[in-house]
Amino acid sequence: MIYSYFPGCTLKTKAKDLDSYARMSAQALGITLEELPEWQCCGGVYPLAKDEIATKLSSVRALSASHKLGHDLVTLCSACHNVIKQVNRDMRYDEYISSRANNYLGADGQYHGETNVIHYLELLRDIVGFDELKKKVVKPFTGRKIGAYYGCLLLRPGDVMAMDDPENPKIIEDFIRAIGGEPVIYANRNECCGGYITLEDKSLASKRAQNIVDNAKSNGAELLVTACPLCLYNLTKNTSESAVPVKYFTELLAVALGLKEEL
């Protein structure tokens, strides 16, 4: 099965691990991810304003390119997924935004939200299937207590992301079970890590991030997994030395499938 793939700016630089283990694992699972031939940074945050059109265009171009190729579009970074999926909704249902964005596309053809945007986790759950994934695991995380860290962007707004219940999600917990681990549920798993505020106010990012890792640890987590490079940064660089380690979920996937030695 062939899917278009949007890696995003950070997966080409500071988060190469998130990207490379995802590609490696997809191949092993019989999924072909074809990186879009041309793509631009999504901008990191969804432009909420009705009159922000130009800032939505990089997403529109990626969505339109994927539509022309006739493939669903797979994303991996939580931020890219959030931005692209929300823009896709605008292109489909918001006539004001869609007509103005289409003015920019001009001769490249019009786009009206036709592309199906799926996160890599949804690929594992809905296309591969967690039961099938489990059968392919050669190095299970038996006995490891692993906490899912969703953060803010992967699930919200719930009616647009439509990945899982935004208040009581289970997709990453089910992934952890599929690779043989024991998921740890903790209250702060879908709280904000502090995001880009680390640039302006490190103490604020530290406060948020420390709350999350402390909450995970006190519930027994010995390892956290995330799909977001900025979450990983805040939870590891803006917390105390004794904080619980944080990894990309794709790295655990690659280990479980025997594609990587160990964490």
Place this chain on the structure above:
Amino acid sequence: MSEKVTKEDIIRISGVNPLKCMRCGKCSATCPAYDEMEYHPHQFVYMVERGDIEKLMASKSIYKCLTCFACIERCPRDVEPAKLVEAIRLACVRRQGENHLTDDEIPALLDPDLPQQAIVSAFRKYKK
């Protein structure tokens, strides 16, 4: 936008109807930035409704909201307070010379592990 920003401007930019709010306070109760804000999400809603735009524009609160979508998700009336915060913030940074963060400031803020995502996100929020 050098002239006075009106309630109508903010409603147009945000697409929010503040009259839908029934003032339950759930947005502020769920806001992770509550402690750092001078005006809280529910106050943005009724202050916009009252036309108190200048006060909101002058407040540092507009840079404390990180758009985590908690208030948008949990509002029982679908008011979407974060969109008002965003519209006020845009009304500020769209003014000539009012960028909250400039390119020159970036090098001093970098560390080797900082993901690009942090910088592009901050620019989207802080700069025009």
